[in-house]
Amino acid sequence: MTKHANYLKLCIFIFMPALLFFFISGTDLKAQSETKPMVFGVSLDLSGSYKVMSQMQKNGFLLWQKHVNEQGGILGRPVEVIINDNKGSLEVLYDHYSRMLADPEIEFVFCPYSSSQTGKVAELFERYKVPVLASGASAPSLWDRGYKYLFGLYSPADKYSQGFLEIMSMNNRKRLAMFHSRDIFSSGAAHGARVWAERLGMDILIFDSVEDEPHSYDQAVDKAQSAEASVMMMFGYLDSSILMREAIFRADWSPDAYYATVGPVSNEYYNTLKDLAEDTFSTAIWKYHSNLIYPGVHRFNADFINNYNQEPSYHAAAAYAAGQLMAQALNRAGSVNYTQLRDILEKMESFSIIGRYGVNHRGQQIRHVAFITQWQNGELEIVWPSNLSTASPRIEYGQR
Template sequence: MSPNVRLSRAVAGTAAAALLALISACGLSAEEPDAQAAPSTEPIVIGMSLPLSGPVADRAKPGMEGYQYWVDELNAQGGLLGRKVELKVLDDSFDQQTAINDYTRLISQDKVDLLLGTFSSDLNVAVAPVAERYKYAYVQPSGGADEIFARNFKYLFFAQPATTQKLPDRFVDLIAAMPAAERPKTLALVQLDDPNTTQAADLFGERLGKLGVKTVYDKTYAPDTANFDTIANAIKQAKPDLVINGSIAGDGVSLIRSFQKIGFSPQQLYQLNTPTDPGFPKAIGASNTEGIFTYLAWSPEATYPSNTGFVAGYTKQFGAAPSEDAANSYTAGQVLATAVKAVGKLDQTAIADWLHQNKVDTIVGPLGWDATGRPQGDMLLGQFQGGKIKIVGPESAATSKDILFVKPGWK
C-alpha cells in the first residue's frame, strides 16, 4: 500500500471523526436526517386490520369503503403534509389474536406512518393496548365499550359522539316520558357476546328496571350462533313487552327471522347496530321494519357542513348511499387528518396531545375527548317509519315528530 493511500485514509478518517463530532455537538444522530433536508415525497402509509372475512364481514365491507373514500378524497385535495396517502389493510377475520398480531406487524415490521382502528369492541379492546404500547395515535371508528377507555390510555380516541355508557339514554328517556300505565312491563335482553353489547344490555336492564320494567329473559349468545330458533322460542314463552337485542350484524336479522317463523312479535323491539345496515329492510321485509328502534351515531340527513358532500361523493363513487359503518370510518379519517395537519408532522405524541386539547369538525358534528379518549357527545335515537330510519330523539335533531310506541305485527 502506498504512503499516499495511507495518508488519504488517515485524512478521511480524521475528517469523518470531525464530522461525527460536529453532528454530536449539534444534537443530531448520525442515523437521523438533517432537519434542513428536503421533505419526503414518499407516500404516507396508514395501517389497519379489519374483519373483512368472518361473521361481521358484511359490516366491515362498507367500513372499508368509508376509509377508501376518505383517502381518495384526501389525495384529490393534495394528501397529507404534501404527500399522497396509502392504506395498508390486513384481514383479522374477527379474531382478537389475529388483530393483535396484525397491528403489531404493521407497527414493528411494516413501520407504517399512522394507524386507524378496526371494528367492534371485541377487537378494539384487544388492539388498543398494542397502539398504546408503541405510542401510536389510535382513532377507532367503532367499539364504544367502556372497558376500553377505563384503562386511561393516552393515544386512544373514539370517532363517534358517545360511548356505550350513554347509549341507552335516548330510549330510556323516551320510556320514562310515557305515562306509567302505558310503559312496557316486561323486558327480554338478548345479546351477542361482545364487550359493547353485553355492557349495553346491563345498562338497559338496570335503567329500565328503575322505571319498573322487569327483566324476564336475559341471554348472551356466541358470535358464531347461526340458529336462533331456540332463543326465539324461549323469549316467546317469557312473553316480554319489550325486546332489546344487542346485535352486531346478521345475527339481528337471524333473530327476527326466527321470531317470524314462530309467530312472535313483541310490542316494542330495539336492536343495536343491525338496523343501520342498508340491506336490513330487504333481509326481513321492508314492511317488517316498521316501528323498530335503534341508535345512530350518524345520519345522512344531518346538516353538518362536510356531511352533504360525503353522502353525495360516496354515493357517486360506490353506487349506493353510505351506511353508518362507512360514515364511522370516514369520521375516524377526518379526525386523524385534522390532527396531522394541525401539528404539521408525523409525531404520534403531538397528534395525541392536540386531539386531547381540541375539537374536530366532522360529519357527526364537533367531536372532543376527555383524557381517556371518550367523546363528549350523545347518540341519536332512530325508528323505522315508512321503510326508513327517522330520527325521533333528541327533538332538536328529529326528522319525525311521530313515534310508534307499539310495533305492528310481522307481515
C-alpha cells in the same frame, strides 16, 4: 501558471457532470422525501362475520383518502390507506397490526371494526405509543384498561339505547326483556341500558345472554313472551338482530317494540327480512340528514353514493370521520410527533361529519350524540332526537 490553469480546466471538465448529477439527484431525493406519502394502515374483517360493516368502513377510508388528497394531503404530503383483510381471525388481526406498527413506512393505523378486535390489538398501540381513533369500537370496558393512546370516536355502547328507552318511557312501555350476545360490545351496551332503564323506573323482567344458535333465540322469545314483556331488546351485531326478529315471527308474538343494536341500520337487515324489518328500532352513530351542518357531510354523502352506488351507513361515516379528525390533529401539531398528537387528541374539541368530538381523561368519547332509528315503510327514519327526526316513532306492532 498556464500548466496549472489547464489542469484546473481539465478537472472541471471531468468532474462537473458528476457534481451536477449529484446536486440534481440530491434535490430530487429531497423533493421525493418531502412528498413521501403519509401511510395509514388498517386491518378489517372483509370476509368474515363483520364483512358488511367492514366493507362500509373500507369504502369510508378510501373516500377520505380521495378527498384529503384532492385538498393537498396532510402537511403537504399525499395520503395512502393500506387495507388488509383479517378474515375474522384474531390471530391474523394481531399479526397485521404487529407488522404495520413495526413498519417504518406506515406512520399511523386506524382501528379494526368491532370492540372485540380493537381490544385484541389496543396494547400494541400502547407499546408503540401511536395514537389511534377507535373508528369501529365503543365497548365501555376498552376505556377501563388505562390506555393512553386509544381515543373514542363516537358514543360509548352503554349509552346507545338511552334515546330508545326515553321513547318507551314517555309512551308508558316499561316492561322490558333484554338479551345480549357475549362479546364485550354487546355486554357493555346491555349493562348500560339496564342502568338507564332502572333510572327511568322501568321494569326489567329478563336480563340474559344468548348463544349464537337459532334455538337460543327461540328460547329467549319464549321467556319474554311468558313474562308478558312489552319491549324486546337485543344487544349484538347484524346476525343476532336478524335471528331475534325471525324468532319473534316464529313465535307469532307482537311486542309493542323491538330494538336491536348495529344490525338494523344496514340495508342488509332490511334486504334479508323484508317486511319483517318494519318497525325495528336501532341506534345509528350517524345517518345522513339534509339539515346536518357538520363539515363535509353533504359532499361525503353525495360522493359515497356516486362512488359505491349505495347510501353510506354509520360505519362508513365513522371511518371517514376518523380520517378527518386525524388530519385536523396533525395539522394542529404541524409535524408527525406522536406525543404531541396524543396530547392534541386528548384535549381537542372539534367536529367531523358524524358530529362533535371530545373525550374525557381516559380517552372515552363524551360529546357525540347518536340517533335512534326505525324502519318505516321501507325507509330508515330518524325518530330521536326530535330536532333531527324525519318521522315519529311507531309503537304497537300488533295494532297496525
